Amino acid sequence: MRAAIIEGDGIGKEVIPEAVAILDYFNETYDWGIEKVPVEVGLGKWEKTGSAITDDDISLLKTCNLILFGAITTVNDPSYKSVLLRIRKELDLYANVRPILPISGIYKLLKIKDHKEENVNIVIVRENTEGLYSGVEEIGAEKSMTTRVITKRASERIAAFASNLASARKNKLLVVHKSNVLKSDKLFLDTCRQTAESRGVDVSDKLVDIFAYDLIMNPEKYDVVVTTNLFGDILSDLGAVLLGSIGLAPSANIGDNQAFFEPVHGSAPDIAGKGIANPIAAVLSLKMMFDYMGKTREACLVSRAVTAAVADKIVTPDLGGKYSTKEVGDFILSKV
């Protein structure tokens, strides 16, 4: 099994090593036989070579079953912005999965009072290949158009993925859409309904505007949510409110042949190099990788170790602590 390791730029270079240390520990102790493949992409590479990601990088990534990714710095250059999107597209990573499950103890640490931690356990599944991200654009000085493409095939595929997830949880799937205005969402909604029903999953649906409101007001009502690409983009960042900080959010991008795990936060150039970046989102992304690999026990150990760091307040400044990235990483490693 090959796991690509992409640190990327900025704090990616600081948080990924902490996650890799945990991966190394399990890999060596239990002889998992994972071969690590470092891959360089991003601004650093762009500055050296003029390209942020090459065809060779893509080919290399295709030889890896797993990819652990940090963050890249986006500069204002059209060829540049699409690194993440290019990887998603070329590897056909069609399911973007964002668990909205707060670390236990984090609401107390962050003094969040309006929600109850134990009421929040949601997974947002975002269709990751089409919709407004299809790249169908018509540009003009007076008028520009972006076409939102919804296909039955992609809708079926993501609905099947989300239904599988739902059936392992509460067997409930919520489809979020705007079919009262967008006719293309009627195809999405109908296809999701059929797919979920044919798999025996209870399916309901909600309009995206009121769902955005209700996700924050009544998170306890929700479990597995499936939605189109851009709605998923918005809603999954929004869902991070319920995590206490977007800096704690892990994510996975899953395809039929590869799976890609990344913290949601960016490369944070403002704090890069200071050794104070919070490694928790990267570590929780590794936990998602363990879950994906079927290493459920190890995944649990990782989340328990993160919970211990929060309980003992061994945390970085963003969470009100005084520890460094490495100290937090070492602590988590010592607890797994």
Place this chain on the structure above:
Amino acid sequence: MRAAIIEGDGIGKEVIPEAVAILDYFNETYDWGIEKVPVEVGLGKWEKTGSAITDDDISLLKTCNLILFGAITTVNDPSYKSVLLRIRKELDLYANVRPILPISGIYKLLKIKDHKEENVNIVIVRENTEGLYSGVEEIGAEKSMTTRVITKRASERIAAFASNLASARKNKLLVVHKSNVLKSDKLFLDTCRQTAESRGVDVSDKLVDIFAYDLIMNPEKYDVVVTTNLFGDILSDLGAVLLGSIGLAPSANIGDNQAFFEPVHGSAPDIAGKGIANPIAAVLSLKMMFDYMGKTREACLVSRAVTAAVADKIVTPDLGGKYSTKEVGDFILSKV
């Protein structure tokens, strides 16, 4: 001056009379000379006549400067769903304005602790005529497409509107977009920037995904926000989290010749007829109408009366009170 009064369906028939009583009071006491024009649209009309809104209704609305609207019940019929959208379109009500300004005392009443009321004072300005609402749809069984149309003209118009609003407040305008993915948003962003700058308004911008998160996490950072149609739809419902309840949200749809005011809530068939619907959003929509008419003093009286109702807990069951729609309406009227 002619003001159309559309009660619509469900609780629309209960809350609008409370707002109208206040309008009547000012109109009669100060001889404003407003002629009320009752207009029937919605499910009730559809059941009686087979159409929810007619060409004659539209013509009639065009003769009215002001429109006060309650809510309509949407049934699952394609011709039906579009009543509100049809009015917006035919009257060219291009600016959808949603103030996110909590009623003072409401956080205490609703026991909201994670935000400070005095930190929240935002206006979301939504472009109301194009974007994904342009109606450019291609429907198929395997593939459906909705085209998001952005024009320079509509972007300029909404940016000018939002800039005017901004210059009367903190002179700061935030443009919310997704131009890192949608090329059509580059036109929107660039046009908004130019328009705001040419009017001397400080302009900044933010991506819609992270803005959705930050609106809830750090509302104190925001003042006037301008965005495209569907983003505005989502973000303005989301913003109602900061009001304590979407049931308290008023809104305006403004065009060059008419302005249309409506509570954001729907017709709530589940509680309709019980006399317990909260009239506050309708009353605050009337307040927006007064502001639009330049009746600033009267608008202030209305919001002070609403604040008094909250302070004295003369509120409907949704806010934990035991009063009826009429009792709350009467109380507010007695305080204006």
